[in-house]
């Protein structure tokens with residue numbers, strides 16, 4: 143048996159095609175959605191992600207604005223850039239590319255974002271709405287990776303209600319908000335949020351109907367940890383040096399042998415990554431649609 147691939151590239155393309163039409167409607171109503179990215183420093187991974195976000199915007203008709211600050215930028219410089227993005231009329235949503243270089247207080251910077259322009263759903267107000275909106279009635283942007291994971295499972299009809307979900311990793315952008323999302327009314331999963339101090343991680347994962355691995359430890363999740371037929375989502379990514387080719391290569395948290403045990407498997411790359419980007423675009427479009435309703 144080999145797992146059904148949860149294909150993030152194809153699914154994200156379908157979502158982008160839907161967004162094209164919604165952007166056209168916004169534009170015909172005089173609203174031009176514009177996504178800005180704020181990048182500090184020259185980390186090659188971050189450069190790649192930011193470039194990808196601008197390509198995605200062009201694909202669906204969202205304007206995009208790129209603000210790059212040098213690695214030498216002070217926290218005052220970053221604060222000034224955020225203030226500017228909050229006031230710019232052409233920026234309807236934006237993200238601060240994480241991680242910021244050492245020396246900057248990320249949480250303090252995220253808190254300065256105008257919550258109505260928070261395309262990542264990481265401002266405390268929007269994270270708070272995720273907690274308050276236990277039935278999902280509060281319309282606020284959801285963090286992109288958790289939203290992308292749920293959307294990918296939905297589009298492949300993987301059952302969620304009542305299922306045991308084990309999330310490996312409790313980080314701000316994936317694990318922590320994903321636990322909140324999966325336990326909302328309507329999704330109704332039973333979530334176990336595990337982390338580096340979890341005792342018997344293998345035992346926890348073995349009970350799961352859905353496993354989400356978001357830690358950034360290459361091949362941590364072994365085939366004999368997986369309940370046969372479970373859905374496995376590989377989110378963590380690590381750039382490793384390939385001894386054979388001499389080039390850089392991306393490696394997920396899930397061992398390749400998991401494919402012979404799992405029922406569904408999201409590969410990495412080409413799984414949750416493209417879905418994350420599609421959800422970012424969706425957040426920008428939704429926020430612009432909301433501004434039209436006012």
Ligand SMILES: Nc1nc(=O)c2c([nH]1)NC[C@@H]1CN(c3ccc(C(=O)N[C@@H](CCC(=O)O)C(=O)O)cc3)C=[N+]21
Pocket residue numbers: 190191194237238239240241262286287315392410411412413414415416418419
């Ligand atoms: N404020 C903020 N918001 C984020 O959403 C955010 C962030 N900071 N910092 C870094 C992480 C990482 N992240 C990815 C998004 C897409 C891919 C993606 O599309 N990956 C491709 C491969 C791309 C490649 O070759 O590197 C794939 O999975 O197929 C990966 C990683 C968003 N993040």
